[in-house]
Amino acid sequence: MSVAMVFVVLAVIVLGGLGWLVGIYNGLVRLRNEVKNAWAQVDVQLKRRYDLIPNLLETVKGYAKHERETFEKITQARSAAMSAQGVAEQSKAENLLNQALGGLRVVVEAYPELKANTNFLALQEELSSTENKIGFARQFYNDQVMNLNNKVQMFPSNIVAGIFNFKLEEFFELEEPAEREAPKVQF
């Protein structure tokens, strides 16, 4: 009887341990899927921006014919960003594209008629909204990556992650154009 008891206790311990491991494994899988899903959200917005850029350029060209250099830079940066593979390469390419688009904004300032064009204004609203959406989707993606990376590196889930080959995911980093201090309030 005591032998049976020992067996039962052992069985409970082994089963409990297994259940615990399964829990950790499932948690890791769920996080990895969330990261994938969050990246898909970022990707959707990036693609939207690629689609908007040619339209915007067409409108601007009608008013600012002599800014060929800026247009070419944007077109190049866009195709580079579209063919980028992997998160790290993507963030590099997107930063270049952001810089090029920043150049366009400077150009636009010199053409008041362009700034009054309703079609241009609509496209500009679309573009800046898409950029905001990229920003928010990126924030969400990076949060998910941090959750996964914490699990992959921390004990004891790192053991399970090592066995089943869960890898660290990359953050999607973009340079913020204007990070600034919050206004100080005096009382």
Next chain:
Amino acid sequence: MWEAIRGNKRKSTYLAATMFLLLGALGFFIGMSLFPAPVDVAAGGQVYPVPIAGGLFGVVIAGGIWTVMTAVAYYNGGSILMAVSGAREIQKQDHPQLFNVVEEMTIASGMGKMPAVYIIDDPALNAFATGRDKEHAAVAITSGLLSRLNRDQLQGVIAHEMGHIVNRDILFMQMLGIMAGAIVMISDIYVRGMFYSSGGRRRSRSSSNGKGGQAQALMMVLALVLAILSPILAQFIYLAASRRREYFADAQSAVLTRYPEGLASALEVIEQDSQQLARINRTTAPMFICNPYKQKMSAFSLMQTHPPTEERIRILRGMAGNASFAEYQRASERVGAAVGVPASALAAGAGAAIRGAHAEAQQAGKTAQKKAQWRKATDALRSINSFVFITCACGLRLKLPPDFKRDTVTCPRCHRESAIPVAAVAAANALGDAAQTPPPPPTRGLATDAEPPLVVKRNPGAWTTFRCRCGETINVAPDADTDAVQCRQCKRTIRIHDAA
């Protein structure tokens, strides 16, 4: 964020439970006073009879009233509120910026489904959210507010409303509001009933047992006191819950937008305005972003649905470094306000750094920017009211009301004649009146198919205007990223495709 919501929930549960007890007690005492126990229950005339059964009956009745009201509100609350406030749903082409901002905040808050967007045609400055859960949520903004805010301010306001949706404040406040409403209603009926029927009652009582009558009188006094006090108490509980949730939605707005200044300056704009919203009542008041009652009913802060706007602004402006719940709490402590962000929210992470102002907002205050904002808001109203927009060759935008009958319009600036783009009304054939009215020739690259479904060719680079089969005029923005639109009137889906 989710932890924070759970922490908030627990405290809210206490408030709701108190309110529920109040409702139960009210029902119990009124029941006891109205349905006296049979005389023979009075044990030997020694003790006063306690009409428990009557009390329980009262509780059941009170509970029943509350359940019915809650059920109605749960399933129709959103649409009732929208109908009461005269809000109209908009599509992306009506006001792309507002639509985009709501979309952005949907992504930022991780909500799966974007809430419906409504505009209220009212010069007063306010906004609110409704819907029992994320699937049935809607945000509404007055045309007055829409015309006065720049992009960042609009984002702050919408994020605040999204905060209410994500926290499920709407459901909770609705439930509390209904409970308070039931309490007020029951008390009111009882007090009025007492007042009108006191003569008749006294006569019938004189014939019954004297001691039973005394107990009855005691119950009546108790019930009367409760009936007078509980509506006031219920109001206090309701308002306290409302104020707590406003602070938390403010904090959430700062976290979502990473730009507390946006909401702060929007609140400033609202505070400086003196217009009162035309259609409001006491129950809907807490759902607005700012207290919609403009004249100060009472300086007594316990009577307000919203915390003082000045204080909300000071807390938001006091946030420095990063946009997180913890920073909001610290800022509120510096200001000296008891905000009480739930502890679990404080642990929710460092939050991202506060971002810079949007390019458009940097020009805030400039007349051109204000004009543009005003134009967008008024155009949105025209668009939902079936105006036709056409651009004259000289660049002037002509806005024609739906009852404009002629086929051409003369530009007031360059006096050029422009054809009004009226789509070939395919519906005419289907309706059988094609014989009387031959479809007008399509102008400006518009075309429709006679066969269902209705398909419209896109006008490249400009607005596409056509008329649905039901007669409704539909305008599609040049940048509207969609291949189908829904008719506002008959809910038909019309496919649109690029002219290429």
